[in-house]
Amino acid sequence: MAMAANETVRLRTVRRTYGTGDAAVTALDGVTTSFQTGTFSAVMGPSGSGKSTLLHCAAGLDRPTEGTVLIDGTDLGTLDETGLTLLRRERMGFVFQAFNLVSALTAEQNVSLPLRLAGRRFEPVEIRAALAEVGMADRARHRPSQMSGGEQQRVAIARALISGPSVVFADEPTGALDTTSSRGVLSLLRDLVTRQGQTVIMVTHDPMAAAYADRVLFLADGRIVGELRDEISAEAVASRMAGLETAC
Known part of the structure; x- marks a missing residue:
């Protein structure tokens, strides 16, 4: 399967199915889609729609039962666990709701951690530059307990970007933040x-968060059921979500 x-x-x-026989649950049901380079995509859907499973399969954190996933032309299905780990380390960045610092x-030690784990040489100036990029240069020597939630998430984003990934996967990145901090983090990703030209794929339940994206992909019952592109508003996203939740 070639990529554009x-x-x-x-x-x-x-397709991703959990369990067997009568107890089998299909979380993804034959999903075909692509994410363009240099775009911000949001994935939304009611609880149990498969949005987190889609992100996990796309990022190689979970293996599909059937189907193919490509990152930069590499078929994830051809890689063993070591190969997947290396690909994630070199090509992907991750931002989670819980920050995971x-x-x-x-802050600077957290940002440099992926490089240390990969055995890559780096200069302190690189780490300071990464923190400056997310507005955290003056917090370099602070530990997570000395930072607000929004500041911790900015450090987590710097950590996700330090390896120069092709794509950043964000799973509910503003789920633990107040409105002001959320807007700051979303503006940063935007x-x-x-x-x-970073590529960002974000799972969210928040229409306000999705409105920062170039494209919103909607899932229901493990299938893609629609999308919005261009001039996306929180109101338009909320309306589409309300329709999906009513149908469920």
Whole structure:
């Protein structure tokens, strides 16, 4: 399965089933879609729609029961666990709701952690530049307990970007933040896409968060049931979500 030149991630007829026999649950039901390079995509759907499963399969955190996932032209299904780990380390960045910072480490130590784990040489100036990029240069020596939730998420984004990934996967990145902090983090992600051409795929339940994206993909019962593109508003997203939830 070839990828178009402007695609970073492609899924083809991806199915993910958990359990067997009468107890089997289909979380993804033959999903085919792609995510273009340098775009910000939001994935939404009612609870149990498969949105998190889609992200996990796209990122190689979970293996599809059937179908194909490509990242930068590499078929994830051809890789063993070591190969997947290396691909995630080199090509992907991750931002989670819970921040996942190491509490004993400073901001700069948390950001440099992926490089240390990969055995890559780096200069302190690189880490400071990454923190400056997310507005956290003055918090380099602070530990997570000394930072607000929004600040911790900015450090987590710097950590996700330090390896120069092809794609950043964000799973409910504003779920634990207040409105003001959420807007700051979303504006940062939006700016990374617009200014640096970063590719971001975000799972969210929040129409306000989705409104920062170039494209909103809607799932229901493990299938893609629609999308919005261009001039996306929180109101339009909320209306579409209300329709899906009523149908469920």
